[in-house]
Amino acid sequence: MRRAYAVLLALCLAVAGALATAGPAQAAPRTITNGTQFTDVSGNPVHAHGGGIIKVGAYYYWFGEHRNDDNTFRYVDAYRSTDLKNWEFRNHVLTQATDPELAVANIERPKVMYNAATGKFVMWMHKENGTDYGEARAAVAVSDTVDGNYTWRGSFRPLGQHMSRDITVFVDTDGTGYMVSAARENYDLHIYRLTADYTGVAALVADPWHGGHREAPALFKRNGVYFMLTSGATGWNPNQQQYATATSLAGPWTAMTNVGDSTAYGSQTAWVLPVQGSSSTSHLYLGDRWGNSFGGRVNDSRYVWLPLTFPTSTTLSMSWTPEITVDTAAGTVTGTSATYNTLVARHSGRCADVTSQSQWPGAQLKQYDCNGGGNQRFWFRPVGGGYHQLAARHSSLCVRENAASVTQENCDASATAQQWSVTSTGGYVTVRSRATGECLDVNGASTADSAAIITYACNGGTNQQWTRGT
Template sequence: MRRVYAILVALCCALAAALATAGPAQAAAQTITNGTQFSDTSGNAVHAHGGGVIKVGSYYYWFGEDRNADNTFKYVDAYRSTDLKNWEFRNHVLTQSSASELGTAYIERPKVIYNASTGKFVMWMHKENGVDYSEARAAVAVSDTVDGNYTYQSSFQPLGQYMSRDITTFVDTDGTGYMVSAARENYDLQIYKLNPDYTGIDSLVANPWVGGHREAPALFKRGGVYFMLTSAATGWNANQQQYATATGLAGPWTAMTDVGDSTTYNSQTAYVLPVQGTSGTSYLYMGDRWGNSFGGTVNDSRYVWLPLTFPTSTSMSMSWYPEVSVDTTAGTIAGTSATYNTLVGRSSAKCADVPSQSLWQGVAISQYTCNSGTNQKWWFKDLGTGYYELMGRGSSLCLQENSASVTQENCTGATAQQWSLTTSGSYVLVKARASGECLDVSGASTANSAAIITYTCNGGTNQQWTRGT
């Protein structure tokens, strides 16, 4: 009996030890909605703007900007996830009190890399004085742990002579570290080799696109080819992204080539993340839809994540998807294809419209002359229950029924955001699940900006709609 008891105790202890040392379970595939603010596992907004990601063990750690209301530096925040959707807040890893020169500053585009020789995590960032952009300096902080408190080192202009603004880092397969930053008022984009401990600049490797006026660099390697993805320099407003390739960081580099649409789906590059798994490696474009571009602040910004595809070893493409499915275990990323339609009122021949192409939640929907704008395009997302979500192409927000209005809101799956479609001759009635009332042009108005509401279904032409293209 004692022997059996001893065996049982030993087995229990072994199981407890195994559980204590086991890492997180394999992550399941997750669907991420594009063009939205993300929430962490505590329900708070994720502030990792202009950020970058490093994988340590089974976790992806995401670092980014968390700013004050006046856009000055508040924190660099760190989050972690195994599946790239469920983000746990870990720490304000750098704060205003980390160094005297951070009391009033702009700190932008923090990127963390690991130095295997020193065992240190090294953060590079763009630093300004918090008043204007006259300093144009790079800054460095280090930590013994990935999500610990980072010790601020210093800020400087690379090699004591070059301006340094938008910034990224890259560690090559041989362990050599690199930093890329926009120089000469953003007209040059320079590639630097880091010193052995990654805390300083060793040398200037290349300045391949002199006068190109590029910023927001992201550097990654696929096979034996290096890709540099950047945006033009247009402030907070989105523009056409471009990329170039080379087989060595010193070049020669190709000329820049357009990728995505003319505004990169209303986003700017933050980072490109390789996601490696059992089925190979996929590449995730991580972009910011800056809140400043639609009347807000950095902390109002939304995230745009899209799969990158590679028609050839030296070419790249990017398409819009309202949702992206990420499987970090398999290393696969896939976009959800969507068809967007207009909703055209029978009585007015006008389109359901988000006024002024607003990206804000709470904006009331009205009708306006059809103009093919993304603020008049809707994805009828089939929920598989006989109901649909109507998600705006421009805002990524969902049509919601309220007591006196129909607005666009963050998509939540609530019944107030679910609609059924009932055919009425050549037209459809769009019925709210919550009330059973029909989508209606108030007062049967034919005027621009007339409110769209829900009202008791009555067969009126102001409740009849066509789905256009």
């Protein structure tokens, strides 16, 4: 009996020891909704704007901007995740108190790289004085641990002369570190080779698109081909992304080629993340939908993450999808296929419209002349039981029934006020709320622009009959 007990005790201790030393569980596939403000595992907004991701062991570490209400620098925040969906806040790795130079400053686009020779984590970023954009400096900070407190190493203009604004970093397969930054009032993109410890600029390698007026660079390498993905320089407002390729960072580089739609689906490049797993390596576009572009602040920004595809070894494609499924264990990133429909009122010929193309929760639905805008197109996302959420293409927010109005709100698949059934009759559809059983209705059967859309007892009126267009 004693021997059996001893064996059982030894087995329990071995299991406990194994659990104590085990790493994080292998990540399962996760679905991530696009165009939304991500939250961490504690329910707080993820402030990693303009940021980049580095993988260390089993974890992905995401660094980015966390600003004050006046948009000046507050922190560089660090989060970690194994599955790219569930983010754990780790640390304010750089703060206003880190160094007197940061007490009043703008710190933008922080990117972290690991130097295998020194064992240090090195952060590069764009630094301004907090008042204007006259400094145009690059800055460096270092840490012994990926999510520890970073030590400020100062700011400067590369090689003592070049302006430096939007910035990214890249470690090549031979361990050489590079920094890319927008120079000469954003008219040039400079590729710099870094010093061996990654904390200084050794040489200007290339200025391939002189006068191109590009910013927000992201540099990655796939099967021996370098890709540079950038945006135009239009401030906070989104624009046409372009890319170029080369087989050497020194060039020759191709001319810039358009990718995605004319606004990068309402976003701007922040980073391209290789997701390497057991079966493949996928490349994930990480973009910011800046809050400043829709009347908010940097801290109101949303994230747009899209899978990149490669029709050939030197070409790149990016398409909209309302959500992605990421399997970090396998290394796959796939998009959800979605059809967006308009809802045209039978009695007026006008479309259900989110007012003013608002990105904000609480914006009302009204009828308006049909114009093909994303604020007039909705994805009927199945949620089971014959019900759907209606997700607006422009905002990724869901249509919700309220007591006296219909608005767009943050999507909640469990909220019956966001669940709708769709019934076809005589070539038209009625859209009925699960919560109350009332029908989507143009108030008072008005035919005027800006008439409110509400819910009302279903009565078969033409102001409750809709054509589902594409």
